Amino acid sequence: MTDDANAEQDKARRFRDAALPYLDDVYTLARYLMRNAADAEDAVQECYLRALRHFDSYRGPAMKPWLLTILRNVCNAEFARRGKQEIPARIPADDNAANDSAAEDLPLWQEHAASAETALLRQEDGIAIRRLVADLPQQFREAIVLREVNELSYDEIAKLAGVPVGTVMSRLARARAMLRAAWHGAAGATPATPPKTTPEAAS
């Protein structure tokens, strides 16, 4: 075996150990950006291929924000290729809810009376919240997912999105205000796309 091949495989091993633990993080962001499972999977695979290609020159930031930045670039390139800002919503909201068709008829949010069925209600709340997040306009959806799911700092989000920290703060504030308004079903604050969900491949 040549030294080159050895170096290549050593690199692959280091890459695998460093990058694969963040697969769920990358996949989650991809689901919320691409809005359907097949496109998300393609984007994640492309992200990891690109990351491997550039792994030699990788000097930071931390691995997670680095991967998420690449993923975001992959998604944006795909949007640009399709010649529009984003794909019509197919919302990754119902994966965990089995194919519970009753869930689709739920109001987005409701004030629940105290009940013994708290667990079920929680599950319904969870579905509602996932749907609300999925319905946010792109930049707000991205900010919320990066913060609440990927747990990046404001600074990391700012660098990833190429905007000042102040912009991150106002996007998060807007995003949460929209979520809260939608949660309470306030008129005028619901996102443009009605939250009509097509269940994804039953999980």
Added chain:
Amino acid sequence: MNCAESEILIHALIDGELDAGHARDIEAHVAACPACAEKLEAFRGLREAIAVANLKETAPASLRSRIEAALPRPAAPVIAPRKFARPSRRAFFGGFAAGAALSGALAASLVLTVFRNDERQIVADEVVSAHVRSLQAGHLMDVETSDQHTVKPWFNGKLDVAPPVIDLTAQGFTLLGGRLDYVDGEPVAAIVYQRRKHVINLFVAQRLGSRLGGTKSETIQGYNVRHWTEQGLDFWAVSDLATDELDEFARKVSAAVSAPPS
């Protein structure tokens, strides 16, 4: 501090992104302003609801396998004698084509052996990688408990086998918990033990590496690895523990696995 500033800064407050000085300012404002106090409460509640809703998705195993498959295969550790012990498949087929007087069956068994050794080597490397990954990523355990009766059922439905989870605390190996891991693109059970400061990952799965039987110990990247097969399952123990102690661990697991439950 006015309400317009507070509108933005309460988010930084609940996200833990404010320094102490600004945090005090906003808390003072909120204490005096019922409207902002209500917002702070509401957004804290929202944040909690998002956390409970658990927006995190799990990547499908097929995607993980596809990405793993796209990476160059890990190299077998370079040990000079192995070069002679392990002819490349091309060389072997070359010899075969040249008309070496081998029966078909013998040829097939030789190919199989070569395959199996390669396969075992790849899995051994991957098992060590998984061990290192589990230590690096702060993701040692999915289920954290020293109770074997909690760990075992946790694997139900996650794997197509029920891995034995054995409490070896009395023998000096503390059960820390369990984790679902991936080796060679397949989901495997990782049961985590500790002796002193040394973590031991015990990977258990069907068809994980080889069906050669017997046991094999080796050292890869400074980690000791021990592989054996029992009750139709492959066991891989990996640790930075000394060889003799890892052997002791393997013997105790093996004894407990083969002994019928009392």
